[in-house]
Amino acid sequence: MFRQGYQIYLATRKKNDQIFNHYFMRVLAGYTVSILAKTPITPNQVTIINLILFVIAAFMFVLMPDWKGGVLAVLVLEISYLLDCADGMLARHKKLASKTGHHFDFFTDEVKAAALVVGIGLRLEITGGFGPVLRNGGVPDYATWPSQWFVYATIFALFVITGGISMTKLLRHPDMSGKDQSVEAYYETVDTSKPRSLVARIAGQVFTFLRFLNHYPSHIFLFALLDRFDVFFFLYVGINFLYLAQGWLGLLIRFGRFPKNA
Numbered sequence: 001m002f003r004q005g006y007q008i009y010l011a012t013r014k015k016n017d018q019i020f021n022h023y024f025m026r027v028l029a030g031y032t033v034s035i036l037a038k039t040p041i042t043p044n045q046v047t048i049i050n051l052i053l054f055v056i057a058a059f060m061f062v063l064m065p066d067w068k069g070g071v072l073a074v075l076v077l078e079i080s081y082l083l084d085c086a087d088g089m090l091a092r093h094k095k096l097a098s099k100t101g102h103h104f105d106f107f108t109d110e111v112k113a114a115a116l117v118v119g120i121g122l123r124l125e126i127t128g129g130f131g132p133v134l135r136n137g138g139v140p141d142y143a144t145w146p147s148q149w150f151v152y153a154t155i156f157a158l159f160v161i162t163g164g165i166s167m168t169k170l171l172r173h174p175d176m177s178g179k180d181q182s183v184e185a186y187y188e189t190v191d192t193s194k195p196r197s198l199v200a201r202i203a204g205q206v207f208t209f210l211r212f213l214n215h216y217p218s219h220i221f222l223f224a225l226l227d228r229f230d231v232f233f234f235l236y237v238g239i240n241f242l243y244l245a246q247g248w249l250g251l252l253i254r255f256g257r258f259p260k261n262a
Contacts, residue, residue, distance in 0.1 A: 005032075008030040033086050036086065078217060113161045116216070117237065122150075131230065171250075214239045
């Protein structure tokens, strides 16, 4: 089983992936697929199961607001993510990969992203936490927030996350990108072209690091162990806000400029 699982991992993994996935989660997913492949379960059914587990984890964040509850919620979340990696690999292993399956998987990712910020935001409304404030003179600082502030922060976070998801769908659309993606391309979303200039290379490294920070399964367990979901909440929402702002800037430049012949 171990040899078969590793062979499935090598054959169905993404060529361009997060370090956490490449060396850990997709290796486990390969072994998971070796078991699932012997059953009649379909990739879409695996997607549904991982969505259900994620929603359960989101409820656990709220219903179990102590340290142990947070760790257990993240454990369920990581199991959900394991299946999220496995569904696409199972589809490729069984030659069932399709655009509709990818769209369904992306839709469930939308639901999970919203569930994550709502679950952790409402948890912080119960437990309290630190948040950004402006001191005298407008100097930014962090201080203990009144618990009700996290309700407003959660609403704002939900707006940012759903706005970022809509931005991604818009920018990936063939009419916007000018590229009609194949089924395989849906699983390889990272640009592999190497920038030539020093500035472009540095910017590329910065964006790679930000993508890592935004990839919460890679590190959310650390925040759970430290019981600092407040730090994770603002980090996750802040990075997605930067992504949304960057996307809007590009759209405003593209659609807001005057015609050349005006």
